[in-house]
Each structure stands twice: as C-alpha cells, then as structure tokens.
Amino acid sequence: MSQQSLTTTPAGAQGAGGGGALPRGSRLGAEKLFRGLATAAGSTVLVIIVAIAAFLIVQAVPALRADSENFFTFQSWFANDDPPKFGIAAIAFGTVLTSALALIMAVPVALGIALCLTHYAHRRVASTLGFFIDLLAAVPSVVFGLWGRDYFRGPVGDFSKFLHDHFGWIPLFGGGGPYGNSILLGSIVLAIMVLPIVTSLSREVFAQTPAQNEEAALALGATKWEMIRTAVLPYGKPGIIASVMLGLGRALGETIALALTLGAVYNVSFDLLGTGGNTIAANIALKFAEANPTGRSALIASGLVLFAITLVVNMTARAIVYRRREFVGGAA
Amino acid sequence: MTVGSHSARTRVNLKAQRLPKWAPAALGAGAIGVAALAVHATGFGGPVLTGVTAALLFVVGLAVLSAVVEGGRTSRDRIATSLVYAAFVLALAPLLSMAFTLLSKGTERLNGYFLGVSMKGVSAFDDAGGAYHAIIGTLEQAGIATLITVPLGVLGAIYIVEYGRGRLATLIRFFVDVMTGIPSIVAGLFILAFWVLIVSPYLNNGRPEYSGFAAALALSVLMLPTVVRSTEEMLRLVPGALREGAYALGIPQWKTIVRIVLPTAAPGIVTGVMLAVARACGETAPVILVALGNPAINFNPLSGGQSSLSLYVYEQAGTASKYAPGRAWAGALTLVVLVLTLTVAAKLLARRNKLAR
Numbered sequence: 102m103s104q105q106s107l108t109t110t111p112a113g114a115q116g117a118g119g120g121g122a123l124p125r126g127s128r129l130g131a132e133k134l135f136r137g138l139a140t141a142a143g144s145t146v147l148v149i150i151v152a153i154a155a156f157l158i159v160q161a162v163p164a165l166r167a168d169s170e171n172f173f174t175f176q177s178w179f180a181n182d183d184p185p186k187f188g189i190a191a192i193a194f195g196t197v198l199t200s201a202l203a204l205i206m207a208v209p210v211a212l213g214i215a216l217c218l219t220h221y222a223h224r225r226v227a228s229t230l231g232f233f234i235d236l237l238a239a240v241p242s243v244v245f246g247l248w249g250r251d252y253f254r255g256p257v258g259d260f261s262k263f264l265h266d267h268f269g270w271i272p273l274f275g276g277g278g279p280y281g282n283s284i285l286l287g288s289i290v291l292a293i294m295v296l297p298i299v300t301s302l303s304r305e306v307f308a309q310t311p312a313q314n315e316e317a318a319l320a321l322g323a324t325k326w327e328m329i330r331t332a333v334l335p336y337g338k339p340g341i342i343a344s345v346m347l348g349l350g351r352a353l354g355e356t357i358a359l360a361l362t363l364g365a366v367y368n369v370s371f372d373l374l375g376t377g378g379n380t381i382a383a384n385i386a387l388k389f390a391e392a393n394p395t396g397r398s399a400l401i402a403s404g405l406v407l408f409a410i411t412l413v414v415n416m417t418a419r420a421i422v423y424r425r426r427e428f429v430g431g432a433a
Numbered sequence: 434m435t436v437g438s439h440s441a442r443t444r445v446n447l448k449a450q451r452l453p454k455w456a457p458a459a460l461g462a463g464a465i466g467v468a469a470l471a472v473h474a475t476g477f478g479g480p481v482l483t484g485v486t487a488a489l490l491f492v493v494g495l496a497v498l499s500a501v502v503e504g505g506r507t508s509r510d511r512i513a514t515s516l517v518y519a520a521f522v523l524a525l526a527p528l529l530s531m532a533f534t535l536l537s538k539g540t541e542r543l544n545g546y547f548l549g550v551s552m553k554g555v556s557a558f559d560d561a562g563g564a565y566h567a568i569i570g571t572l573e574q575a576g577i578a579t580l581i582t583v584p585l586g587v588l589g590a591i592y593i594v595e596y597g598r599g600r601l602a603t604l605i606r607f608f609v610d611v612m613t614g615i616p617s618i619v620a621g622l623f624i625l626a627f628w629v630l631i632v633s634p635y636l637n638n639g640r641p642e643y644s645g646f647a648a649a650l651a652l653s654v655l656m657l658p659t660v661v662r663s664t665e666e667m668l669r670l671v672p673g674a675l676r677e678g679a680y681a682l683g684i685p686q687w688k689t690i691v692r693i694v695l696p697t698a699a700p701g702i703v704t705g706v707m708l709a710v711a712r713a714c715g716e717t718a719p720v721i722l723v724a725l726g727n728p729a730i731n732f733n734p735l736s737g738g739q740s741s742l743s744l745y746v747y748e749q750a751g752t753a754s755k756y757a758p759g760r761a762w763a764g765a766l767t768l769v770v771l772v773l774t775l776t777v778a779a780k781l782l783a784r785r786n787k788l789a790r
Contacts (some may be wrong), residue, residue, distance in 0.1 A: 120467045134686035136596055142588030143597065143605045146661070149607055149654060153615070153623040160626040219498025221517050230521065232780065237528050239717025239776040244535070244765045247750050251758060253527075254535045256481065263482075279523045293527045299523075324506055326513035347614060354616020356718040357743075361750055386721055397625075404622040408615070415614035420605060 121294060139230040154225070164398030177367045177386060180399035187394040187399050189381065190405055191367040196380040199284060199359065200352035201371075203291035208345055210292075211299035215237060218300075219307040231304070238297035246361030249290040250282070254362070257286045261374040276375030284378035287363040291355055300346060306340030307333055315321065339425040346418035348413050356382040380409045452502055455512075456493060464490035488519060526733055530635075540757045544559025549769070552728035552745075555753040563766040564764045566730040567745035571771070573734045574724070574741055575714050577649035578656055583706055585653075586660030587695070593661070594668040595690055606665075612658040621719030624651040629723050637736075645739030656709040663705025665697040700786045707779035711772045717743035742768040744755035 132304045167185050170229035176186025214234065219424060258280035268274045276283075310333045318328040334341075365387055370377055385400045392400060468487035473480070490514050500508035547563040555562035595604055624647050633642040671694050679689040695702075720726075720741045726748060727738035740748075742764055749761035 130587055131686050132685050134691070139588045139592035139596055142585050142600075143592035146589060146605055146609050146612055146657065149657070150612060153619065155653075156623060156631070157619075158625040158629060210520045210523055212517045214524055215516045217521045221514065221612075222521075230525075233525065235780070236522070236773065236776065239772055240531065240712060240713075240769055240774060241717070241743055243715070243717045243746045243750075244531070246767055247761055248531045248534055249761070250750065251538070252530065259479075282548060293524075295541065296524055311699035326510040327506065327515070331568065350614040350616075354614075354618060356616070356618045356749055361747075365788050376448060382616060382718070385622070386718055389722055401622050401626055404619055408619045408622075411614055411616055411619070415611045416607075416615075416783050419610045423607065424609075 117429050125346055129242050136261040138290070149397055153408060154405075155406060157401055160398055161402035161405050162398075163394050165404050168399070171368045178388065178399075180310065180388070180396040185395050185399060189403050191275055192379050192381045192384045192403065193406065194405050195284070195363070195367045195378050196353055196410075198371075198384070199363070199378060200349055202284070202288035203295050203352050204349055205346060206292040207295045207348065208299055211348075212341065213345075214296075214300045214332070215304040215307050216329060218304050220325070220333065234297050234300050237293070238301070242355060242358045243266060243361075244360035245290055245294055249286060249358060249362040253290065254281060254286055257283070257289060261285060263373055266413060270368055272373055276372035276377075278374075279376070280374060281376055282364040282378070283364055283374055283376060284363065285373040288358050288373075290358050290362050291352050294358060295352050297322065298351055299344045299348040302344030303337065303341050306337040308345070309340075310336045323386050338372060339421050343418045346414055346421070350418065352413045353411050353414065354382055355380075356386050359383040360386045442786070443769075448728060448768050449504065449507075450502055452499060453506075456498065460489075460494050460498065463780060464488075464494060491515065492519075514653065535762070535766050537633040538759070538762035539769075540763075542763035543766055547760075547763050553730070555728070556759055559767055560756050561703040562756075562760060564742060564745050564760075564767060566727065567740040567742045567764065568767065569732060570648075570720075570724070570727075570741040571596045571714055571768075572740040573711050573745070574645050574652060574720070574739070575648060576647045577734060578652035578713055579710055581649065581653040581658050582709070583658040586657050586706075587664050587702065589657075589661045590664035590668055591690055591695075593665050595686070595694070609658045609661045609665075612654075613662065615654070615658075616718075616743045617655055617716050618722070620651045620654040620719040621722035623654065624648075624719065625722045634662060642736065643723055643738050645724050645731070645734035645738060645741075646725035648720045648739065648741065651723055651735065652716060655716060655719070656713050659712065660706055663708070664698070664702050667701030667705065668694060671697045704786065706782040707775050707782070711775035711779070714775070715768060715772050717741075717747050720744045721747065742771070756784045 126164050134409070164180065164187075166183065168187060169184040170186045170188050174186050174190050175186065176191040178187045179185065180187040208361060219236075225287075261274075261276075261280040261283065262278065264274040265277065303323040314336060315328055316330045317327075324332060359380050360383040363378040363380065363383055365375045365379050365383070365388065367379060368377065380402050385404055388400060468483050468490055472486050473483045473490035492512060495515060496508050496512050499511045536740045548568065549565055550561075552562045553566070589605070589609070593609075596602075597605065610707055622710035628647050628650055629641050629643055633647070634640060634645070636642065675693055675697060676689055679693050680686070685693075721744060724741065724744070725738040726740045726744050728740070731737050731739050746761050746764040746768060749757045749764060
C-alpha cells in the first residue's frame with residue numbers, strides 16, 4: 102500500500118500545485134467529510150447525556166404534577182392509584198443504605214486484593230488471580246441475584262440469626278426472623294459485585310507507584326507494610342477515592358441483583374436482618390410490569406433522581422481522576 | 434570449607450531475631466486444630482465458623498508470637514500480610530461458590546431440548562419449556578446494538594485522538610467517562626421515554642411499541658462509552674511514527690487514519706468491542722423496560738415484544754413453580770457460558786495483541 106502511495110502521491114501533489122504537506126484539491130472534501138463525521142460521532146455522547154435528562158424530565162412531569170403526596174418525603178409507592186400517592190423517601194434511603202454498606206464491606210477487601218496483586222503475590226500468580234477477579238466483573242447481575250436468592254440466602258440467614266442471638270442489643274441487628282431477603286443479604290451481594298471494580302482501578306493506581314519511592318522506603322529499613330503505608334497508599338490516595346466513588350456509582354444503579362435479594366419493603370429502617378430494603382432501581386424493575394401510564398411516569402421520575410445522583414457521583418470521581426492524571430502527567 | 438565453618442563459629446549476629454520459616458505453617462495447623470476442637474467438635478458452629486475462628490486465631494497468634502520474638506514493627510507487617518491474603522481468599526470464595534452452584538443447578542435442565550424450544554404455550558407449572566426464544570432475543574439485540582455502537586464509537590474515538598483539540602474534545606472525553614457510569618436502568622428509562630413512548634407511536638398507528646430494537650438502542654447507550662474508551666486507548670498506542678510516515682508520503686489525514694491507524698489498532702478495538710458485547714448480553718434492566726419479554730419465538734426485532742436470556746432468567750426467578758428455578762438456572766448457565774466465552778476470547782486476543790504489550 103505504501104509503495105502504491107509512493108508512486109501516485111508526487112503526481113497528485115504536483116497537480117495540486119505542490120508545496121504543502123497535504124495534497125490539495127478534491128481530497129480535501131473527503132477530509133472535511135471524515136472530520137465532520139468523527140466530530141459528530143464524538144458529540145453524540147454529549148447529545149445522549151443531555152437527551153437522557155431532557156426526555157426523563159418530559160416524561161416525569163405528568164406524574165409529579167398528579168402526585169398527591171410529597172415526592173421527596175412520602176415513603177410508599179401507590180403510583181397507580183387515583184389520585185396517585187408516591188414518594189422516594191424510603192427507596193432513596195434504601196439505595197443509599199445498601200450502597201454504603203456494600204462499600205464498607207467491599208472497599209477494604211478490594212484494597213487488600215489490589216495490594217496482593219501488585220505487591221505481594223508472585224507476578225505470574227498475580228496475573229492469573231487478577232484474571233479471576235476480572236471474571237467476577239463479567240458475571241451478569243441477574244446471575245448474582247439468582248445466586249443470592251437461591252443459594253446465598255441460606256448462609257446469610259444463619260449468619261443473621263447468629264448476629265441477632267449474640268449481638269441483638271445493637272439496633273442494626275435487632276430484627277427478628279424469618280431471615281429471608283434482607284438489607285444484609287442485598288448489600289453483601291452488592292459488595293461482591295462492586296469488589297472487582299474497586300479492585301481493578303486501585304490495582305492500576307498501586308501499580309503506578311514510582312519504584313524510587315518504594316525503594317527509598319525499603320532502603321530506610323521500612324518493613325513491607327511500612328513501605329506500603331508510607332509510599333504506596335499516599336501516592337494512590339486520589340485514585341483510591343476515585344475508585345471508591347466509581348464503585349459507589351455502580352452500586353447506586355444496580356437493579357436486578359437487588360430486585361431479587363431485597364425484601365421490597367417501603368420503610369425507612371436501619372434493621373439489617375429482617376425482611377426489608379428497597380432501592381430506586383429495584384423498585385423500577387419490580388413495579389414496571391404492573392404500572393399504568395401515571396405509574397410509568399412516576400417510575401421515570403424516580404429514575405430521574407437516580408440519574409442525577411449517579412451523574413454527580415461519577416462526575417466527582419472522574420474530576421478527581423483527571424486532576425490526578427494531569428498531576429502525574431506533569432511530573433513525568 | 435574450613436574458612437566457612439570458622440566464620441560461622443565466630444559470626445556476629447547482625448540480623449534481628451526472626452521467627453523460623455516453618456512457624457507460620459505450624460501456627461496455621463495449630464489454629465485449625467484448636468478451632469476444630471473448640472467450634473466444630475463442641476457443636477457450637479459449622480465449618481464456616483470454624484474456618485473464620487481458625488483464621489482469627491492464626492492472625493492473633495502470629496501477631497503475638499511475632500511481637501514477642503521479632504518486635505512490634507515486624508509483627509504489624511505480618512498482620513498486614515495475612516490480612517492482604519485473607520482479603521484474596523474472601524473474594525475468591527463467592528466466585529467459587531457461584532461457579533459451583535451454577536454448574537450443579539444449571540446442568541439439571543440444560544440440554545438440547547432446553548436450547549431448542551420456547552416457552553410458548555408452556556404453563557409455569559409444566560415440566561417443560563426452554564430458552565430458544567430468549568437466545569434469539571439476546572443475539573439479535575446484542576447484534577443490532579453492536580452494529581449501532583461500533584461505527585459511532587470508533588468514529589468518536591477517532592475524533593478524540595486524531596482531531597479533537599481544545600475544550601470540546603476535553604468535554605467529550607470527560608463525558609464519555611461519566612457516561613460509563615450511567616446505570617443500566619436509567620438507559621432503559623431513557624429509551625422508554627424517548628423511543629417507545631414518543632417515537633414508536635408514529636411508526637405503529639399511535640400505540641407505543643415495545644420491541645427488541647428498543648432494547649438494542651438501550652444496550653447501545655450502555656456500550657457506546659465502553660467502545661469509545663477502549664478504542665481511544667488503542668488508537669493512542671499506535672506509534673506516531675506510522676502517522677508521520679504516511680503524512681510524509683503525502684497521504685491525507687483521513688486516509689492515514691482509515692488505512693494505517695485503524696488496521697494497526699484493529700485487534701485491540703475488537704477486544705474492546707467483545708468486552709462491551711459481553712456486558713451488554715448480561716444486561717437485564719433495560720430489556721425489562723423496553724422489550725417487555727415474549728414467551729414465543731419472535732425473530733422480528735422491530736415489532737412485538739422480545740425476550741432475552743437475562744430477562745428469561747429474571748422472569749423464571751420470579752415465578753412460583755417448582756420447575757421455574759431449574760429453568761432459571763439453566764438459562765443463567767447458558768448466559769454465563771455466552772458471556773464468559775466472549776470475555777475470555779477477548780482477553781486472549783488482548784494477550785496476543787503486540788500493540789498493547
């Protein structure tokens with residue numbers, strides 16, 4: 102191909118008057134067209150983000166107008182009634198609670214795995230084990246949900262009973278049985294799903310720690326853990342924060358796994374063990390089939406809230422990553 | 434030899450006192466033994482509690498022993514090491530459990546019959562039915578989504594890497610990353626609000642039409658940022674010298690991109706697309722909202738509801754019948770095999786990609 106270009110291009114360049122780096126003439130049309138196409142394709146992303154907000158607002162307004170209760174403080178969901186009564190207080194609370202619990206459980210483990218893969222395990226072992234963690238990320242959420250409901254509910258139920266029997270005086274574990282779909286079950290499943298995301302991002306960050314910093318720490322006589330605490334963790338701090346926030350974004354929007362493992366109960370309660378829990382996303386999946394037009398519009402309204410929350414979380418996370426990238430890029 | 438033995442005799446011990454190498458192993462065996470006696474044999478708890486107790490005994494025992502013999506700093510180092518490895522075991526446990534459950538429950542019903550028939554005319558309480566219609570739905574929806582996403586995503590990445598300068602390019606890059614985090618249910622709601630409720634009535638005599646195509650659109654929204662990001666990374670890896678060589682030969686920029694940059698980056702782009710397709714195949718939430726499901730085989734993605742494998746699993750999971758869980762697990766196994774095949778193939782392709790490594 103390059104040979105062909107060698108023979109044809111000088112002629113073309115001469116025909117166009119020569120001198121310039123790029124041939125002039127009819128090819129400029131193709132160049133403009135291609136550049137225009139690429140710019141349009143790139144801009145699609147912006148268009149889609151704006152369109153999501155716009156269309157969700159348009160479709161949400163009718164239900165918000167018809168709602169006879171306060172959308173932000175009412176705890177139940179009777180959007181199909183006439184007049185419709187619905188509010189996101191309980192499901193928004195559930196969304197935040199399950200996500201927070203999932204992160205509390207997942208982040209320490211994920212950071213441990215990331216450290217293990219970058220600084221502890223043998224390199225070849227680490228790449229194989231990292232592959233397994235990536236596989237965990239590839240498992241569809243409906244499979245997590247099914248596993249949580251059909252298998253994991255048993256062990257978690259036993260664990261709930263154990264917690265209630267021995268630590269029942271802590272309000273979180275005060276709920277009595279039966280121990281079925283609960284906030285505890287949902288948030289543990291969610292934690293397992295968030296784990297690979299936080300792991301893969303913090304692993305990247307830890308792997309980027311400058312070797313000089315690590316070697317300097319070790320040369321001063323630091324133990325491996327002291328080296329990690331003084332060199333790796335401070336360097337990776339912004340990256341860790343960003344990866345946690347991205348995990349949070351994923352957790353907030355998780356739908357199917359939670360629809361299968363939470364109790365779908367509309368109340369604001371810190372009881373983790375008893376039947377309970379619901380989230381904005383799970384509520385949409387559970388209520389959609391039975392929704393009438395107003396009900397559908399109400400679900401879209403709750404989706405708009407979810408979109409706004411995840412947008413803020415993701416933008417914050419990305420802003421942190423970007424600032425850090427500039428910093429690292431400038432130092433390099 | 435004589436010199437060696439002589440120096441060994443008179444050696445000054447510069448090293449701090451260390452635990453012998455076999456100490457952690459011995460301690461581990463001891464911890465398991467004590468835990469088995471105290472927890473398992475007395476009937477206080479099952480194997481899981483025994484394991485947890487053994488792990489706790491091991492960490493505490495090692496910390497104390499090391500603190501006495503080696504001092505506090507080494508002791509803390511040993512605690513950190515055991516916790517880091519414990520985190521790993523903790524994460525592999527659910528993966529193994531899931532793989533085991535999936536294989537044991539999924540293979541019960543998974544056979545040629547299951548893959549070859551739909552759920553049309555099958556009551557939830559019949560010991561019959563399969564996932565053929567769902568497989569068709571998944572393949573069609575993921576296929577259409579790929580056809581939409583690949584040109585758009587690759588062109589978008591070309592803009593970011595090759596053309597984009599200034600504020601617009603920065604903005605687009607930023608929002609591609611933000612878009613990666615859009616929840617799948619929101620993508621579904623967007624296509625519901627935009628395509629199903631507003632556009633499709635014009636094409637369907639005024640009634641909103643739920644279809645496999647709408648699901649494909651929703652999946653495209655989810656796939657687009659992934660494809661742009663992975664393509665962008667691959668394009669950046671193409672050596673600048675290749676581009677400069679082409680420019681030096683007088684080849685216009687667009688032709689350089691199409692004929693030289695893209696073919697060089699192609700294996701990596703394919704990897705990224707395969708990973709995005711794998712993720713899209715597993716999405717359930719958007720399909721519930723805009724394709725609605727259909728127990729019968731529907732080859733037409735443009736009209737009428739369509740099912741998908743993940744939706745099938747979700748539907749069967751929510752059905753109260755003694756045969757439904759079997760169908761759900763068989764569907765889940767089919768889905769996981771499909772998704773993992775794509776993922777593993779993509780990763781193997783990436784490993785052979787000379788550009789990336």
